[in-house]
Amino acid sequence: MTKTIESVAVIGGGPAGLMAAQVLSAAGVGVVVYDRMPTLGRKLLMAGRGGLNLTHSEDFAAFVTRYGAAAETLTPLIEAFTPTDLIAWAQDLGQETFIGSSGRVFPRALKASPLLRAWLARLADQGVEFRTRRDWRGWNEAGELVFETANGGSETARPDATILALGGASWPRLGSNGAWAEVLTARGVELAPFQAANSGFDVAWSEVFRTRFAGHPLKNIALSFGARTVRGEAMIADYGIEGGAVYALSADLREAITKNGAVTLEVDLRPDLSRPKLADRLHKGGAGQSTTNLLRKTASLTPAEINLLREGHGIELPKDAGALARAVKSTPITLRAVRPLDRAISTAGGVKFSGLEEGLMLGAAPGVHVAGEMLDWEAPTGGYLLQGVFASGVAAARAVLSKR
């Protein structure tokens, strides 16, 4: 087959774009990575502040279910770039990984900067050119890519193929501001509206609780909503509640709030103890103690947890051991609203898969492929986001290569 693809523009220098650039440049294609920010990978660096959860070690069949409605579409992409491939890729860049508690995979350095530094050096070695401070604005009438430059000027490019990896719309100060949605809509690309994913929720805490306990963790709890129960941690925030277990339910919670206005999340503060066992302990330890002391000594509840019980069940907690155990095993919290998108960990919505052809190519713009968080999928935290982002970057790049 004759070689028709010699130059590729990758727009967006986050993990999806850089992964696409790596695959393409390794195959000898000339790649220019454009980004509107002065430096690349800013959101990846931010993810590194939380240790950089790269992927997850769980069984593949369970892994792919984390992508919910997009699982079927993303499965072949993740089969083609698996968690094992991701770990090998990190090791190849000198970053050993380890499996942390609950099966999450992290680099030993527990941050993104060494990985990003090694990665950018590798890409430069492979001949990738970086053009930062280039804000992509769409196409001109001649079909060229148009970028606004830092000094208010503009620059055009006519590559043989383009990969858009522009990210979602959360944390816009890190670069991905979602402005591409307008450009693609004008081009006839169908988008699902952006929504906050892996975000916190507003709760109308009492003033006392908010002031005293914002920033306190709720460890080893179980949260239930609808038919789903998730074990993990949450964090009390001054505005409400956030954290891994909340994020895991956030897609369902967000949809229910959109429909019903407010929803009730049930918290089990002692998921390892059955209700009868807990009731028995409370009964035996009860004589002559205040409820606070009883809960602290017998059920090891922290002051934040005891006061959360009061937020959910009222100041006067039940005296009866059975009723008190029931309260500990099921405290209702009313979630009133999803936190705004700009502080969410990720973005749901984006380019709909139905408008894509083979290899993540836009039906409305042949030769233009899309990767990463700008696609319409979401996943909980746990490494599933970066795995999906990397795998889609690989898929878009391989699709471009397949046309040579």
Ligand SMILES: Cc1cc2nc3c(=O)[nH]c(=O)nc-3n(C[C@H](O)[C@H](O)[C@H](O)COP(=O)(O)OP(=O)(O)OC[C@H]3O[C@@H](n4cnc5c(N)ncnc54)[C@H](O)[C@@H]3O)c2cc1C
């Ligand atoms: C606080 C936080 C913690 C996180 N922790 C984790 C974690 O531990 N594990 C995990 O799996 N995920 C985590 N994530 C999510 C993960 O970082 C993102 O899913 C991932 O960075 C998305 O990659 P991307 O390449 O698709 O987009 P991005 O990383 O957002 O990169 C997009 C790039 O495109 C550029 N761009 C956008 N528009 C334009 C334009 N018009 N012209 C030129 N350039 C443009 C941006 O400047 C940016 O550099 C976290 C996110 C946050 C905010």
